[in-house]
Amino acid sequence: MRKKIKYIGLFCLWLVICLMTVWAVSAIWVIQSPSTVRSVMIVLYSLGALMPPLLLRPRWRGVAVSGVLFGGVLIWFLSLPPSNNRDWQPDLAVLPWAEIAGDKIVLHNVRNCDYRTETDFTCHYYNRGIDLAKLQTVDLFLVYWGSPHIAHTMLSFGFGEGATVCFSIETRKEKGENYSAVKGFFRQYEKIYVMADERDLVRLRTNYRHEDVYLYRLKVAPETVRKVFLDYLLEMNRLKEQPEWYNALTANCTTSIRQHTVPYNPEARLDWRLVLNGYIDQMIYEQGLFSSELSFTALKEASYINEKAQTADHSADFSQLIRARLPILSD
Numbered sequence: 001m002r003k004k005i006k007y008i009g010l011f012c013l014w015l016v017i018c019l020m021t022v023w024a025v026s027a028i029w030v031i032q033s034p035s036t037v038r039s040v041m042i043v044l045y046s047l048g049a050l051m052p053p054l055l056l057r058p059r060w061r062g063v064a065v066s067g068v069l070f071g072g073v074l075i076w077f078l079s080l081p082p083s084n085n086r087d088w089q090p091d092l093a094v095l096p097w098a099e100i101a102g103d104k105i106v107l108h109n110v111r112n113c114d115y116r117t118e119t120d121f122t123c124h125y126y127n128r129g130i131d132l133a134k135l136q137t138v139d140l141f142l143v144y145w146g147s148p149h150i151a152h153t154m155l156s157f158g159f160g161e162g163a164t165v166c167f168s169i170e171t172r173k174e175k176g177e178n179y180s181a182v183k184g185f186f187r188q189y190e191k192i193y194v195m196a197d198e199r200d201l202v203r204l205r206t207n208y209r210h211e212d213v214y215l216y217r218l219k220v221a222p223e224t225v226r227k228v229f230l231d232y233l234l235e236m237n238r239l240k241e242q243p244e245w246y247n248a249l250t251a252n253c254t255t256s257i258r259q260h261t262v263p264y265n266p267e268a269r270l271d272w273r274l275v276l277n278g279y280i281d282q283m284i285y286e287q288g289l290f291s292s293e294l295s296f297t298a299l300k301e302a303s304y305i306n307e308k309a310q311t312a313d314h315s316a317d318f319s320q321l322i323r324a325r326l327p328i329l330s331d
Helices: 002-031 035-055 059-078 198-208 222-241 253-264 277-286 296-302 306-312 318-322
Strands: 097-101 104-111 125-131 137-144 152-158 164-172 190-196 212-217
Touching: 002 035, 002 059, 035 059, 097 222, 137 198, 137 222, 137 277, 152 198, 152 222, 152 253, 164 198, 164 253, 190 198, 190 222, 198 212, 198 306, 198 318, 212 277, 212 306, 222 253, 253 277, 277 296, 306 318
Parallel strands: 104 190
Antiparallel strands: 097 104, 104 125, 137 152, 137 212, 152 164, 164 190
């Protein structure tokens, strides 16, 4: 029995050491350059982390060496500072912010890109005054670009008569930089709240990237919608002064939305669909925040808006046209 416990303990110890080594090696590989230096560092770290527990006796000395090495990499990783001063891609170069004076709000740097293709565009920015008292609705966009398991989520706030403000929480990429899911775990992208017209954020995805986009009308009390909207603005203003890292697991487009909404949603629970967020609409449906007179399958089918968005294209009534014939909210 003692031998069995000993072997189980050794297995667990080596599992932890191996997981720590994999994480540290991955961090070095993603962050460190050039490639020659990176390769040497990975070899040295791997030898330093794995060999001492095998060779040194008593064993705790080898484990301590491995732990110290891991701690060094972790301290280095955590010390990497985010920045708002980089050579950003043009569509992510301008940070939005808001002036808030009671119900009177001025939104600064609302984006409205004029797209010719996905990569050929001219970005325009404008300021917009809004009355918080007129804010009534919030809608959810779900965007699929490949796997049905993963989606990009966006919220859009409605002020009546087709007036909306849409937010997309994204990675802020530098010129020449592409998104990598692996890099998203290792402090390679700052987080940005893109505040834009729906004709920019939605049309880019339906008409130029040809991603599958679903639009859901959320059943949320207007006073709660206003609280969430103000929370968005405060976080957006904070990021302008205090940049923050994006994280593909803990600080992404979906977990950030949850951060803003969970204080006002008594049904909010930790759920596996927060990770596999391609199924987040199913989770929200189960919470009763969508139109309840349709089955989930029928609701999802009715919420697909690509054809409507492609037809609306440059229309000034884009936001109203993509909502035509969407399921009506039940009381």
